[in-house]
Amino acid sequence: MVKINILLTGATGLTGTLFLSNLADQNPGSQIYCLVRPTSDCSSIKRLNLNLSYFTGDSSKCETWNEILAQYIPSTIVHIASIRHVPVILDSLKKAQKTPRLIVIGTTGVYSQYNQYAKDYKAIEEQLIQYPGHYCLLRPTMIYGSHRDKNLHKLIKFCDRYGFFPVFGSGQCLLQPIHADDLAKAILHVLQRPTIQGTYDLSGGSIVTFRELLAIVEKQLGKPVRPIYIPLRVGIWSATVAEKVLGTKSPVRREQILRLQEDKAYPHDAAQPDLDFFPRSLEVGLRQEVELMHSQGVL
Template sequence: MRETYGADVLIHLAPLWALPPLLDRLAGSGIKRILAFSSTSLFTKEKSGSEQERQMVSKLKKAEEDLQSFCTERNISWTIFRPTLVYSLGRDKNVTTIARFIKRFRFFPLVGAGDGLRQPVHAEDLALACLDAIDNPKTFNKSYNLSGGEVLTYRDMVIRISGHLGTKCKIIHIPLPLMRFALGWLSNLPGYQKITPEAANRINLDMCFDHHNAVSDINFAPRYFLEY
C-alpha cells in the first residue's frame, strides 16, 4: 500500500472483502476518507439456496463491519455504496451476459411472466456518486443503496437489451426446474461461469431499492436504462 502515502482519500472499487486484509497497512498512511462498494446482493442473496452465494453475502457483511470498525477507531470518515444491477459498456457481468446470450442464441428463456422488477444502474452514475460524496459531510459514516433511474420488469429489460443490440430475440417461457437445469449447463460455457441455477428463482422477484437518501445527500440522479 506504499502508493497510498501522500493521499488522504481511498476509493476502493474491488470486491469489498479484498479491503479488510489491507486495512492495517493503511494505518499511519494519512488516509482520512474511505469510499467503498458493497452490493445490494447483501439483501437479495441472503437466503439463497446456493452456498456459494450465501458465503459471498457473509463476506460482504463482515467486510462492511470490519471497514466501519477500522474507520471508527481511527477517526476516518467512511461511505459504503451498495449498487443494484451494475452495467457499463460491455464490461459488466450482468447486462453484458444477457446481451452475449441474445447475440449468440437469438432467444432468451424466462420463468413465468418474467415480471420481477429490476433497477439497473450505470457504472458512470456510480462514479459520479463517488465524486459527489468525497468532500460531502452528509455522506460521512453512512451506507447508501444506489439503484438506477428506471424500474422495469425482467422481461422488459431483456427486450430493451435486444432492441439496443438491434437483434431480434424470441422470449421463451419455461418451467423453473428446466430453467435451473439450463443455467447449470450454461455455467459450464466460457463467459457464463458465474451464473448459478439460483438466478432462475429470482427472475420474478422484486429486486429494486430506494435511493432517496442518496438523492437528498448527493443529488444522485441516475439515468434511465441504456440511456447513454
C-alpha cells in the same frame, strides 16, 4: 474542488475508468495515485488529462497496503476494486495508525437471501462501520454501460446474435440496473464533499421486470428478441446436475437462476438529495450502450 490526496483502486475497470474520465472533465490535471495490478491495462486511463501515479500490487494483500502506507499516506482512499479487500485495508491502516477517509464500493448483493456471499458482505460492512475515521459506503445494483460490463452487455450480444433469450420462471422479478457513469458521477460527488458519510444504495432510474428488460433490448436493437420461458424447476434441476453430479460448469449457475427470481429493486431515496443522484432511465442507458456497441463494432 477541495485539494485531496487520493489513492484509487479499480482505476482500470468499468466504473473506475469512468470515474477518472469524469474527474478529468471537471478537474483536469488532478493528481491521483492508482493502485493497479502488474497485469492491469492502463492504456485508456493514461490518455486522460490527469496527473496519474501508480503503485503496483494486489489490493487484497496486506503486503501491498503495508508497503504503500510506509511511503505514502493518502487523505482519501477510493476503493472500487472489491469490498472483499476492506478487512485487509482496515488492518493495514490500523497498523499504520492512520485514518484517511474511505470511500468504498460495496453491493446491494448484501440484501440477497440466496447469495452465498451476502453473509460475507454483511460481516465486512460491520467491520467498516467500526472504522474510526470517516467512511462512505456506496452500494450499487447491477452495473451496466459498456463492453466492459459483465451483465447486460452479454445479454445484448446474445439477443442480437440469436434473437431469443432464456427466461427462467415467470420473468416477473424486478431489476433496477445502474449505469456505470451514474455510479462514477456519484463517487466523484462524494469525493468532492468531505462531509458526506454513511451508507447509500445506488440503483438505476428505472424499475423493470426481466421481461420488460428484454422488450427494451428488442426496441434498442431494432430486431425481435423472443423470451424462451424455461420452467424454474427445470432450470434449477439442470444447473444442479451439471454442477454437482457431472461436475461440469453450467452456463448459468444454480444460484444465479435462484437470484433471478428475487426482486432486486432498491430505492435510492437517500442518495437523491445528499448525492444529487438522478440516474438515467434504463431505456436511455441501454440506447447509449447499444449505440456504443455498434460504434465499436461489437454488434
